[in-house]
Amino acid sequence: LVQPPVENYANPKTCFFHVLFKAAALAFYILSALFFNSFVIIFVVTVLLSALDFWVVKNVSGRILVGLRWWNEINDLGESVWRFECLDQESLARMNKKDSWLFWWTLYLSAVAWIVLGIFSLIRFQADYLLVIGVCLTLNIANIVGFTKCRKDAKKQIEQFATQTIASRFSSTLQSAFSVV
Numbered sequence: 001l002v003q004p005p006v007e008n009y010a011n012p013k014t015c016f017f018h019v020l021f022k023a024a025a026l027a028f029y030i031l032s033a034l035f036f037n038s039f040v041i042i043f044v045v046t047v048l049l050s051a052l053d054f055w056v057v058k059n060v061s062g063r064i065l066v067g068l069r070w071w072n073e074i075n076d077l078g079e080s081v082w083r084f085e086c087l088d089q090e091s092l093a094r095m096n097k098k099d100s101w102l103f104w105w106t107l108y109l110s111a112v113a114w115i116v117l118g119i120f121s122l123i124r125f126q127a128d129y130l131l132v133i134g135v136c137l138t139l140n141i142a143n144i145v146g147f148t149k150c151r152k153d154a155k156k157q158i159e160q161f162a163t164q165t166i167a168s169r170f171s172s173t174l175q176s177a178f179s180v181v
Contacts, residue, residue: 008098009096009098009099009102010096010098010099011064011065011096011099014060014061014064014065014099015061015065015099015102017056017060017061018056018057018061018065018102018103018106019102019106021049021050021052021053021056022053022106022110024049024053025046025049025050025053025136026110026113026114026117028042028045028046028049029042029046029117029132029133029136030117032045032046039128039129042129042132043131043132046132046136047132047135047136050135050136050139050140051139053110053139053140054139054140054142054143057107057143057147058070058071058143058146061103062103062143062147062150064099065095065096065099065100065102065103066095066099066100066103066104066147066151067086067087067095068084068085068086068087068147068150068151069084069085069086069150070082070083070084070085070146070147070149070150071083071146072146082146082149084149084150085150086150086151107140107143107144107147108144110140111137111140111141111144114133114136114137114140115137117133118130118133118134118137121133
């Protein structure tokens, strides 16, 4: 039997750090009650790990694993404006499927994990820990929204490029056909 080659991660170090800070923030939050009695320590360390995760995902792993980048800025009128960047169509087609799969699944699963932890905090009437979860979930959801909008914008750009290419080729074919006549 000949088995097809298994696709490996193209960027294992980036994948490792993409998962590391998510897992570290969740693990620290869950296990911290066993080792610390101070809400302040739990809050600061968990939020710091979650902020590191936000930064790594937004500025490093998003670019490398899925070829997307987003940011939000305030224009001169004081309005919030989303900015998106993506690799060209050819480069996006070469992106590693395993890297992409890991990126998207961990992005969504970590948000689900924070929501579940939030439900447990509600059940246990731990309002102060809801603050920690709220900050971590907000950072996670900001990346989800940013990268989801960026992916939709990238697909729209690819469709526009394809439409423009087809239209220009059609018009050049039409022009050459009429120039012969």
